[in-house]
Amino acid sequence: MRILCIRILEWPFVALCNPRGRAGGVAAHKGEASPEGPVEVGLMAIAGKKGALKKGEIRKVAPTHKLLFVSEKARERGLFPGMTVAQARGLCPEIEIVPPDEGLEQEAMTLFLERLEQAAPVVEDGGPGVAYVEVASVRELYGGIGGIVRTFLSLCEKWGWPCTLGVAGGRFTALTAAVLSGQGEVRVVPEGKGREFLAPLPVDLLPIDPEVRRTLFEVGLDTLGALAAASPAELVARYGDEAALWVALAAAVDEHPLCGHKPRAPLTVTHLFEFAATAVSQLLFALEPALSSLVSTLRAQGRGIYTLLLRLHFEDGDRPVEKRLSLAEPTGRVRPLVDGLRLLLEGGDLSGPVSSFEVLVFRDGPLDGQLGLFPERPGAIGESGAMAELLGRLELLTGRGGMGTYDLKPGRQPEDCWRLLPWGVKGEKLPACRKGVKRGIRLLPGTFHEGQGLALRVLPAPEVIEVEASRDERPYVVDGASVVETAGPFQVAGDWWRGEDDDRFYFETLLDDGLLLWLFRRGHSWFLQGVFD
Amino acid sequence: MGAVLALQAAKDEIRRRFPHVLLTGQPHLRPLAPVAKGELEGESEEDLRPPFERLVGWPLARGSCLALGGRGATSLAWKMMARARVELGERVAYVDGTRAFFPPGASAAGVDLKSLLWLHCPDLGKALRAVELLLASRLFGLVVFDPPPGQANDVLARRLSLVLLRAPSRLVVLERPATYHNVRVHHRVSVEAAKPQWIKGQPRCGAAGWELLARPLSAGGKRPEALVQLSVGGK
Numbered sequence: 001m002r003i004l005c006i007r008i009l010e011w012p013f014v015a016l017c018n019p020r021g022r023a024g025g026v027a028a029h030k031g032e033a034s035p036e037g038p039v040e041v042g043l044m045a046i047a048g049k050k051g052a053l054k055k056g057e058i059r060k061v062a063p064t065h066k067l068l069f070v071s072e073k074a075r076e077r078g079l080f081p082g083m084t085v086a087q088a089r090g091l092c093p094e095i096e097i098v099p100p101d102e103g104l105e106q107e108a109m110t111l112f113l114e115r116l117e118q119a120a121p122v123v124e125d126g127g128p129g130v131a132y133v134e135v136a137s138v139r140e141l142y143g144g145i146g147g148i149v150r151t152f153l154s155l156c157e158k159w160g161w162p163c164t165l166g167v168a169g170g171r172f173t174a175l176t177a178a179v180l181s182g183q184g185e186v187r188v189v190p191e192g193k194g195r196e197f198l199a200p201l202p203v204d205l206l207p208i209d210p211e212v213r214r215t216l217f218e219v220g221l222d223t224l225g226a227l228a229a230a231s232p233a234e235l236v237a238r239y240g241d242e243a244a245l246w247v248a249l250a251a252a253v254d255e256h257p258l259c260g261h262k263p264r265a266p267l268t269v270t271h272l273f274e275f276a277a278t279a280v281s282q283l284l285f286a287l288e289p290a291l292s293s294l295v296s297t298l299r300a301q302g303r304g305i306y307t308l309l310l311r312l313h314f315e316d317g318d319r320p321v322e323k324r325l326s327l328a329e330p331t332g333r334v335r336p337l338v339d340g341l342r343l344l345l346e347g348g349d350l351s352g353p354v355s356s357f358e359v360l361v362f363r364d365g366p367l368d369g370q371l372g373l374f375p376e377r378p379g380a381i382g383e384s385g386a387m388a389e390l391l392g393r394l395e396l397l398t399g400r401g402g403m404g405t406y407d408l409k410p411g412r413q414p415e416d417c418w419r420l421l422p423w424g425v426k427g428e429k430l431p432a433c434r435k436g437v438k439r440g441i442r443l444l445p446g447t448f449h450e451g452q453g454l455a456l457r458v459l460p461a462p463e464v465i466e467v468e469a470s471r472d473e474r475p476y477v478v479d480g481a482s483v484v485e486t487a488g489p490f491q492v493a494g495d496w497w498r499g500e501d502d503d504r505f506y507f508e509t510l511l512d513d514g515l516l517l518w519l520f521r522r523g524h525s526w527f528l529q530g531v532f533d
Numbered sequence: 534m535g536a537v538l539a540l541q542a543a544k545d546e547i548r549r550r551f552p553h554v555l556l557t558g559q560p561h562l563r564p565l566a567p568v569a570k571g572e573l574e575g576e577s578e579e580d581l582r583p584p585f586e587r588l589v590g591w592p593l594a595r596g597s598c599l600a601l602g603g604r605g606a607t608s609l610a611w612k613m614m615a616r617a618r619v620e621l622g623e624r625v626a627y628v629d630g631t632r633a634f635f636p637p638g639a640s641a642a643g644v645d646l647k648s649l650l651w652l653h654c655p656d657l658g659k660a661l662r663a664v665e666l667l668l669a670s671r672l673f674g675l676v677v678f679d680p681p682p683g684q685a686n687d688v689l690a691r692r693l694s695l696v697l698l699r700a701p702s703r704l705v706v707l708e709r710p711a712t713y714h715n716v717r718v719h720h721r722v723s724v725e726a727a728k729p730q731w732i733k734g735q736p737r738c739g740a741a742g743w744e745l746l747a748r749p750l751s752a753g754g755k756r757p758e759a760l761v762q763l764s765v766g767g768k
Contacts, residue, residue, distance in 0.1 A: 390670045394652060397663050402653040406636040406646040418636040423650055455607040455642060457633035514604065530635065533607040 001257065002135040002145070002167060002191070005174035006116065006152060009162040009183055011129025012069045013041040015108035016098060041162075043092060044071040047085050048099035061085055061097050068100060112161070119155060124171075124258040130178075132171055134258045149186045157184070169194045170254025176205055194252025199225025206246055212239060224250040259301075267294055267361040276315040276353030280345045283312075283354060287341060290359050291334050298364055304330030307362040310341060315355040329388030330364060336393050343396050391423055413492060413502070414458070414529065456518060458530035465519065467526035474507070475519060475526070481511040489521070508532070589613075592621060593675070595701040598694075602708035607633075608642070610677050610705055615643030617703070623674025626650040626667045630660045630681025655681050665693050668700040679707045 008014055046069040048061050063086035070079045077092045085097055105128065113131055116123045122134035135148055142148045149165055156163040166177025168189035176198065177187040189197045201224050203216055221227045228251040235243035248254070269290040277283050287310070298304060310323040325340045394403055404420040411417040468477035476483050487508040494502025504520040506529070511517065516532035591613070593599055601609055617623045625648070627634060632653055640646050650673065654660035660681055667676045697704055 386670060387672055390666060390672060393666055394663055397659045397666075398652050398654055404651060405649055406639075406651060408637060408640055408646065414635075414637070420651070454605065455611050456635045456638040457607055457631070458635045460632045516604075530633070533604055 001169060001254075002139075003169070003171055003174045003258065004133040004135050004148060004152065005126065005166045005168075005171070005178040006131050006133065006156065007164050007166070007175065007178040008112065008129040008156075009164065010041045010071055012046055012100070012105065013044050013071055014129070014161055015105040016046070016101065017041060041071045041073070043074050043077065043095045045069065045074050045079060045088060045095055045097045046100050047088075047097050061099055063089075067097075115155070115159060116152075119151060122258050122260045124260065126171065126175065130175065132174065132258055135167065145188060149188075153184065153186065168197070168252070170252055172249045172254060173198060173252045176201065179205070195225075195228060198250060198252055199223065199228070203227055203246075203250075206249060208246065228252075267297060267364075268358055269294055270356065270358045272356040273354065276355050278350070278353050280342070280350065283345060283350075283357070284338060284342055287357070287359070288334060288338055290357075291337050291341075294359060294361055295332060295334050295337070298361070299332045303364045304332040305337065305361055305364050306330045308337065309358075309360045309362055310344075311358040311360070312350075312354050313356045313358075314351065315353040318352060321351070324362075327389075327392040329392060331389050331392065333389065336389055339393060340396050387423075412494070413504070415461075454516065454532040456530045457533050458518075459528060462520070462527035462529050465526050465528040467519065467521075469521070469526075473505070473521060475509055478509060478511060478517060478519065478526075481513055481515070483509050484512050485510045492520075591616070593703040593705070595674075595703060596697060596699075598697055598704040598706065600706045600708045606707050607679075610679075610707055611639050611642040611644055613705060614639070614649065614675065614677060615645070617675040618645045618648060619643070621674060623703075624648060624650070624672060625675045625677065626652065626673040628652050628654055628660055628664050628667070628676065628678045630654055630657065630679055633679065657681050661693055664704065665696050668693070668696045668702045668704065671700060671702065673702060675703045675705065677705045677707070 045067045047065040047067045063084065065085050067079065067081050067083050067085065067088055070081055074088075074092065074095055077095075079088050079092060079095065083091075088095055088097065109125070109128065112129075113123055113125055116131055116133060120133045120138050122137060124132040126132050133148075133152070135145065138148060139145070142151050145167060149167065152165060153163070162183050164178045164181040164183060165186035166174045166179070166181060166189070167186065168174040168177050169191060173189055173194040177189050181187045203213060203222060203224060205224065206213075206227075208216070216222070216227070221230055227246060230247065232244050232247045235247060239246075271286050271290055273282075273286065277286065291308075294308075295305065305327070306329075307324065307326045310325070312321045312323070314320070323341065323344045325337065325344060327336065327340070331337065391403070401420065404422050406418050407421050408418050409416075466479055467475045469475050473489075474486055489505035489507055492504045492506065494504070502522065504522050506518065506520045509517045509519055517528060518530040518532065520527050520529055589599065589601075589609070590597070593613075614625045614627070617625055625644075627649060629651060630653075632655070634651060636646055639649075650667075652663055654663050657680060660678070664676055664678050667673050693704075
């Protein structure tokens with residue numbers, strides 16, 4: 001197998017600068033010259049929130065946003081990803097900073113693949129700005145490798161895309177060859193020489209977590225050659241199943257044929273009831289095999305379902321009802337889909353007997369790779385896949401905004417001191433276990449004695465409470481109960497410069513029945529903010 | 534015969550050293566017998582854990598359910614969340630039925646907020662279902678459940694018990710009156726926070742010193758009762 005890797009240089013900028021999308025694609029299909037000229041990426045950077053722009057949405061770049069991508073020219077001026085926009089403008093006032101648009105980038109990628117498919121039948125999407133082309137099928141057409149390379153170079157030049165090319169026996173080797181080539185150049189790795197080509201290169205080229213890479217360096221596995229020569233069993237025992245993939249990549253082993261990019265027809269299943277279904281349970285009973293067939297079809301291609309649409313047709317000819325189910329990550333299992341649809345169906349009434357239904361897969365995506373022969377447990381698709389699946393199912397229960405991880409932020413009032421982020425945004429890392437605590441047979445270094453005070457349970461919003469206060473504005477009767485002891489006041493000032501008079505005087509108040517309350521006074525009103533527990 | 538005796542002796546030794554693990558049958562079930570008063574006062578040589586840890590059975594065995602009740606239960610649950618993360622290296626999830634979770638306070642108690650999955654489920658049925666999903670996923674080593682007010686669905690509660698039998702996770706439930714029934718609880722502890730002391734200069738949410746009384750409770754009230762009192766001094 002011979003693979004040609006085409007890598008577009010400075011892809012995010014090319015995708016943004018070359019957005020004529022469909023127009024360019026249509027012109028190319030007709031064999032006309034591309035309407036756009038060569039893309040000139042100048043002093044540019046991309047900063048801001050990721051995600052596709054919605055129709056009509058204008059996303060602005062704030063001075064505090066961080067740079068995500070930096071063009072080569074900007075890099076020469078000392079800019080680098082991670083700087084804030086304000087810092088970048090300080091260093092280079094004339095820089096053009098634009099927000100990211102994943103939708104536009106995806107559109108440009110589709111255009112890129114569609115154009116390549118005009119010249120070769122099998123083209124695989126290799127990620128942003130990278131495509132793999134099966135060489136064997138077009139070798140005769142273009143008169144050998146040289147002809148193929150010249151053809152694709154001239155095509156990319158015509159379309160205005162700066163690129164580098166690499167030819168090798170596998171995807172990773174071909175991509176590495178392309179990465180090591182300069183603009184408009186090609187590097188061909190002879191057949192059977194992939195391992196030799198990769199051997200002197202650093203392991204940094206592998207898609208490995210930086211922490212793991214550091215540990216590989218520490219044990220002397222600093223080149224791909226050293227990694228390829230290491231015992232896979234030992235690496236797997238130390239780093240998990242993923243290590244087998246690293247060894248295979250370092251040894252230039254890639255036996256999977258390319259998977260063509262051709263868009264697939266939408267997957268759909270229709271079911272006609274012999275007797276109309278009147279209950280949700282009947283519907284679900286029929287839905288399960290329908291979903292199972294869709295899932296197995298996609299799983300055979302290594303893909304899972306992101307979004308599906310259930311369309312219900314009623315016996316009395318009413319307008320069909322549509323239910324849309326979206327998951328956070330693609331799933332290759334039927335159960336979460338059935339659970340999700342159950343929640344959707346139980347949430348609303350069936351307005352009449354259902355005579356038939358259609359299930360359409362709107363969006364699907366690749367599942368996590370399975371490196372072992374058998375999954376960890378039946379139906380499991382690796383830990384990250386299982387986590388994504390779990391989060392998707394939990395989100396159906398809690399609704400949007402009902403789940404996540406907390407991040408503290410500076411705030412004036414207690415209820416403004418945190419924000420809720422989606423799980424995984426801040427990155428979680430499991431700490432190593434301390435020694436000797438697994439079964440509690442040794443004295444623990446940290447015990448429950450190390451207190452920081454009682455936990456505070458807050459109310460969703462402060463509630464008005466009846467308080468009798470002394471002349472110096474200290475509570476002595478709260479909601480009919482006598483106050484035994486009080487600490488405070490602790491003053492929290494409001495944003496007076498905005499005209500908001502929200503000065504609060506907080507008290508920790510112990511009642512005679514043992515309740516310890518967290519109260520505050522605003523003006524002459526008293527509010528209960530929480531209870532110590 | 535000698536080999537059998539040696540094996541039995543080894544089993545006894547292990548059982549003595551690891552009192553929270555059953556050797557045969559179901560290793561995820563903890564023995565139900567609470568710690569007797571005499572046992573707590575005179576610590577045995579093998580188990581050097583502080584009395585409070587012994588009382589609440591910390592570190593909790595996998596597959597166990599601990600119910601915490603009384604004033605101070607939330608404080609204890611937060612400390613468990615912090616310790617589960619640091620000492621056991623486990624992911625922690627908090628199913629919040631009352632939306633009473635106060636992130637700055639939890640962070641001050643040592644809870645790693647970045648790795649804490651927080652869920653808000655005001656509906657008791659959905660909350661129990663969420664707990665069931667979290668336990669069955671095996672991705673979270675400790676699930677803390679602060680149930681919303683309401684009567685639990687018996688079927689869901691029993692299902693939760695079954696999941697707990699199979700899942701290598703730990704469940705801590707903050708018991709509120711009349712909310713939570715029919716879940717097999719392996720250990721039930723009542724906590725009583727009393728006599729708060731204030732230390733000047735503390736942050737506004739810090740009732741800095743507190744005493745904590747804990748007693749194991751049994752369902753039938755027949756088991757011997759122990760009482761442990763700790764004086765916990767804040768910084």
